[in-house]
Amino acid sequence: MTRSLFAPPDFSRAWMAVWRRNYLVWRKLAAESVLGNIVEPLFYLLGFGFGMGSLIAQVDGVRYIAFLAGGTICYATMLSASFESLYSGFARMHVQRTWEGILNAPVSLEDVLLAEWVWAASKSLLSGTAVLVVAVALGLSQSLTMVLIVPLAFLIGLSFAGMGLVITSFAKNFDFFMYWFTLFLTPQMLLSGVFYPIANMPGWLQAVSSALPLTHAIAIGRPLFLGQWPASVALHAGVLAAYGFAGFAIAVVLFRRRLLA
Amino acid sequence: MAEGVLSAKGLRKRYDGREVVAGLDLELSRGECFGLLGPNGAGKTTALRMLLGLTAPDAGEITLLGHPVPKAAREGRIRVGVVPQVDNLDPDFTVRENLLVYGSYFGLSRAQVSRRLPHLLEFASLEARADSRIQALSGGMKRRLVLARALVNDPELIFLDEPTTGLDPQARHLLWEKLRMLLREGKTILLTTHFMDEAERLCDRLAIIDRGRMLAQGAPRDLIAEHIEPEVVEVYGEGVEGWYAANAKALSARAELHGETAFCYLREAAPVVAALKAVPGLRFLHRRANLEDLFLKLTGREMRDDA
Numbered sequence: 067m068t069r070s071l072f073a074p075p076d077f078s079r080a081w082m083a084v085w086r087r088n089y090l091v092w093r094k095l096a097a098e099s100v101l102g103n104i105v106e107p108l109f110y111l112l113g114f115g116f117g118m119g120s121l122i123a124q125v126d127g128v129r130y131i132a133f134l135a136g137g138t139i140c141y142a143t144m145l146s147a148s149f150e151s152l153y154s155g156f157a158r159m160h161v162q163r164t165w166e167g168i169l170n171a172p173v174s175l176e177d178v179l180l181a182e183w184v185w186a187a188s189k190s191l192l193s194g195t196a197v198l199v200v201a202v203a204l205g206l207s208q209s210l211t212m213v214l215i216v217p218l219a220f221l222i223g224l225s226f227a228g229m230g231l232v233i234t235s236f237a238k239n240f241d242f243f244m245y246w247f248t249l250f251l252t253p254q255m256l257l258s259g260v261f262y263p264i265a266n267m268p269g270w271l272q273a274v275s276s277a278l279p280l281t282h283a284i285a286i287g288r289p290l291f292l293g294q295w296p297a298s299v300a301l302h303a304g305v306l307a308a309y310g311f312a313g314f315a316i317a318v319v320l321f322r323r324r325l326l327a
Numbered sequence: 328m329a330e331g332v333l334s335a336k337g338l339r340k341r342y343d344g345r346e347v348v349a350g351l352d353l354e355l356s357r358g359e360c361f362g363l364l365g366p367n368g369a370g371k372t373t374a375l376r377m378l379l380g381l382t383a384p385d386a387g388e389i390t391l392l393g394h395p396v397p398k399a400a401r402e403g404r405i406r407v408g409v410v411p412q413v414d415n416l417d418p419d420f421t422v423r424e425n426l427l428v429y430g431s432y433f434g435l436s437r438a439q440v441s442r443r444l445p446h447l448l449e450f451a452s453l454e455a456r457a458d459s460r461i462q463a464l465s466g467g468m469k470r471r472l473v474l475a476r477a478l479v480n481d482p483e484l485i486f487l488d489e490p491t492t493g494l495d496p497q498a499r500h501l502l503w504e505k506l507r508m509l510l511r512e513g514k515t516i517l518l519t520t521h522f523m524d525e526a527e528r529l530c531d532r533l534a535i536i537d538r539g540r541m542l543a544q545g546a547p548r549d550l551i552a553e554h555i556e557p558e559v560v561e562v563y564g565e566g567v568e569g570w571y572a573a574n575a576k577a578l579s580a581r582a583e584l585h586g587e588t589a590f591c592y593l594r595e596a597a598p599v600v601a602a603l604k605a606v607p608g609l610r611f612l613h614r615r616a617n618l619e620d621l622f623l624k625l626t627g628r629e630m631r632d633d634a
Contacts, residue, residue: 070383078401083431090428091419163415169381170409171432171480172401326382327342 084181103193107142136288137260146193150186151230190223209293228313235320338387349539362533408477451475467498565608
């Protein structure tokens with residue numbers, strides 16, 4: 067039993083069929099989905115951007131609303147992967163029993179999990195891109211480097227979806243996910259430099275902030291949006307990837323215990 | 328073994344110190360319908376999960392269509408169809424989309440499934456419903472669609488876990504008809520049920536299991552002949568307890584009183600029937616012994632709430 071929990075993963079091309087299934091469902095509701103992904107970050111951008119922006123003329127040498135945009139894109143991306151891996155993933159696993167049906171076909175649990183992981187990251191890419199397009203339409207960036215936010219959104223998605231799957235693997239119901247939002251995701255929104263530079267916080271809080279994946283996402287995303295090449299890209303990307311891959315590996319073990327025991 | 332579609336030897340599975348499957352042997356031959364019968368919590372669903380390679384047994388060997396399970400369960404499942412106990416159709420897709428998407432899990436292209444689609448829809452009697460949403464289907468339609476979905480890969484062996492639970496009589500009879508069609512096509516069926524009439528109608532052979540152990544295995548009529556007296560008289564009505572205490576044991580090969588009914592099992596029912604006609608207030612039903620009598624004899628009459 068213990069051996070099989072930690073056995074090497076059994077991946078096959080079948081994961082792409084599962085990914086495609088999620089894509090086909092999304093396509094039916096794409097308009098609503100994209101709108102939902104854009105609306106909240108858009109209000110942050112407009113409200114804080116113009117509201118706070120009237121009090122703060124410039125941050126780190128740029129207009130406040132432009133400073134905010136880079137952080138908001140990363141934040142929206144984080145939320146998108148989290149919603150998908152928690153709520154939608156749980157619905158597919160537990161409520162609709164979609165996974166159960168898939169697992170009766172020649173598809174392994176690892177295939178299903180890989181598909182969920184990559185799908186959640188794909189949705190992050192879509193939401194990140196949507197918010198980016200809005201921000202560009204508002205005239206907040208003219209730099210070509212902002213295009214690189216698209217692949218970054220996918221990486222951020224992998225990071226948060228990997229961790230999200232861990233939470234889903236032991237969730238009993240939807241209410242459980244509130245803990246993850248209030249204890250992990252909301253603090254990141256406030257501590258990872260979405261609204262203000264981390265350098266303005268006290269040292270101990272900066273230390274906390276530097277452990278949070280969203281901080282590393284914004285460390286890459288904001289400069290790209292503002293037309294600068296980010297410092298220490300490998301380090302920041304490495305932290306995001308480490309959270310994502312570690313989360314996914316833990317999730318595989320926990321889902322095996324839950325579904326295959 | 329050459330004809331073996333599915334074989335299991337010495338299967339065991341333990342959860343939290345309780346042995347749910349405690350040494351199960353099964354051997355299915357091509358083209359037969361094999362029933363796995365048992366009360367709730369007998370280990371039927373766990374046994375199915377092990378046979379499909381979804382749960383590793385603690386001990387035992389399984390061969391599914393020539394592939395060792397769980398090691399090569401994926402290869403084994405390529406030619407297997409599964410009808411689960413609870414419908415798990417994709418609620419976001421139409422009938423047609425459900426079949427197309429499910430086929431993709433077997434590596435079948437849209438074109439390949441599309442070619443089989445008219446046949447599958449016809450089999451499920453859902454031709455007019457191809458573009459309906461799942462929520463718009465009745466319980467019987469959903470069950471038939473789940474069955475059609477299990478056929479999308481043209482399986483040799485079909486697992487059905489309590490396929491008619493929750494269906495009305497019309498829907499059950501229609502589903503049984505579909506299963507007989509599949510047997511005529513040469514498919515092999517492994518079915519779990521706790522409906523004895525279903526098992527008696529469909530199964531060539533069956534196994535009765537309880538608490539993870541095999542209690543009896545064979546053709547339904549043979550099992551009944553082997554374990555149960557051929558005739559049954561059920562007695563109920565005013566004064567049945569007194570009548571049972573005074574006469575039942577003497578007149579029957581075997582007799583039991585449950586609630587307000589006395590069950591008399593006999594080789595020859597005429598003497599009991601004659602005796603009962605003389606007792607005012609008592610009513611009785613004389614019938615042939617059936618699978619339910621066998622099942623209750625082997626698994627007992629107490630309620631099972633542990634599942």
